[in-house]
Amino acid sequence: MNHGIDISFYEEDFLIRSLDKRLIATNTHSYKAYSDYLRADKKEIDFLANSLHISYSEFFRNPLTFSILEYLVLPSLLEKKKLGKEKEIRVWSAACASGQETYSFAMILDEVMDGFSTKFAYRIFATDINEKELFKAKIGAYYPAALNNVTFKRFRKYFTKQDETYIIVPRLMENIDFSVFNLLTEKEDCPPVSIYGNFDFIFCSNVLFYYNTESQSCILERLSNSLAPGGLLITGDTERNIVKEHHFSEVYVGSGIFKKKNDGLGIKNDKIPVI
Numbered sequence: 340m341n342h343g344i345d346i347s348f349y350e351e352d353f354l355i356r357s358l359d360k361r362l363i364a365t366n367t368h369s370y371k372a373y374s375d376y377l378r379a380d381k382k383e384i385d386f387l388a389n390s391l392h393i394s395y396s397e398f399f400r401n402p403l404t405f406s407i408l409e410y411l412v413l414p415s416l417l418e419k420k421k422l423g424k425e426k427e428i429r430v431w432s433a434a435c436a437s438g439q440e441t442y443s444f445a446m447i448l449d450e451v452m453d454g455f456s457t458k459f460a461y462r463i464f465a466t467d468i469n470e471k472e473l474f475k476a477k478i479g480a481y482y483p484a485a486l487n488n489v490t491f492k493r494f495r496k497y498f499t500k501q502d503e504t505y506i507i508v509p510r511l512m513e514n515i516d517f518s519v520f521n522l523l524t525e526k527e528d529c530p531p532v533s534i535y536g537n538f539d540f541i542f543c544s545n546v547l548f549y550y551n552t553e554s555q556s557c558i559l560e561r562l563s564n565s566l567a568p569g570g571l572l573i574t575g576d577t578e579r580n581i582v583k584e585h586h587f588s589e590v591y592v593g594s595g596i597f598k599k600k601n602d603g604l605g606i607k608n609d610k611i612p613v614i
């Protein structure tokens with residue numbers, strides 16, 4: 340199978356580590372021997388592609404980030420939206436893997452919106468390069484071990500048991516569109532199903548560090564173009580320094596929640612949200 344992966348996008352150390360793991364797994368002892376093996380064994384290309392698209396994810400992976408979104412950011416955003424005409428929150432979960440990040444935020448949106456007498460809606464566009472992971476995300480079925488970070492209250496509210504797995508309730512699923520989207524090579528800046536970007540939140544976590552500096556800039560440029568005025572970019576803990584080097588500033592120290600530096604709207608200084 341041709342995976343259409345351009346390895347020149349990747350960060351060199353990450354590429355070498357991934358190749359070295361495949362050298363060990365295939366018992367080949369040099370890049371030349373591995374290259375011959377790769378040509379001879381058609382299945383190896385799938386294993387190599389998988390090692391480049393690490394898809395590990397968790398529910399509420401960075402608890403601090405999700406708490407700040409739940410207790411500070413979302414309530415202030417909804418207070419602001421209450422006064423305006425637009426009552427929908429638009430979210431892009433870019434590189435959503437098998438859906439844990441997407442559903443975690445959907446649970447928080449559902450709960451915070453429930454506390455308001457004004458009726459709000461939300462739409463999440465969840466994308467990934469990996470079709471297999473997206474398929475799992477759409478099914479939304481998880482083994483109990485994957486639900487460790489989910490509180491009992493949320494577990495009862497948002498999952499139903501089916502055989503050995505727990506499935507996300509339709510109420511959350513119906514607000515989410517899943518589609519394939521390659522953050523580096525697509526023509527559009529944001530998923531075509533979203534029609535126009537203008538996202539209040541974009542999640543792009545645990546993916547930037549695979550890529551070289553040029554590719555990181557290209558991804559961050561797209562995300563920046565797709566944010567609504569006052570919109571926020573959420574990244575993983577390991578990528579905060581990468582994002583800070585671009586035109587973003589962190590809204591709360593250590594939170595992984597960023598606003599565009601030139602964005603006068605939304606969260607106004609680095610500590611206090613005045614949305």
Ligand SMILES: C[S@@+](CC[C@H](N)C(=O)[O-])C[C@H]1O[C@@H](n2cnc3c(N)ncnc32)[C@H](O)[C@@H]1O
Binds near residue numbers: 440
């Ligand atoms: C480690 S997972 C992170 C999942 C989730 N964001 C999280 O933080 O738990 C990285 C995901 O990025 C996806 N990915 C890697 N490169 C991508 C690209 N160029 N465009 C879209 N998705 C990509 C992978 O397929 C994988 O599912």
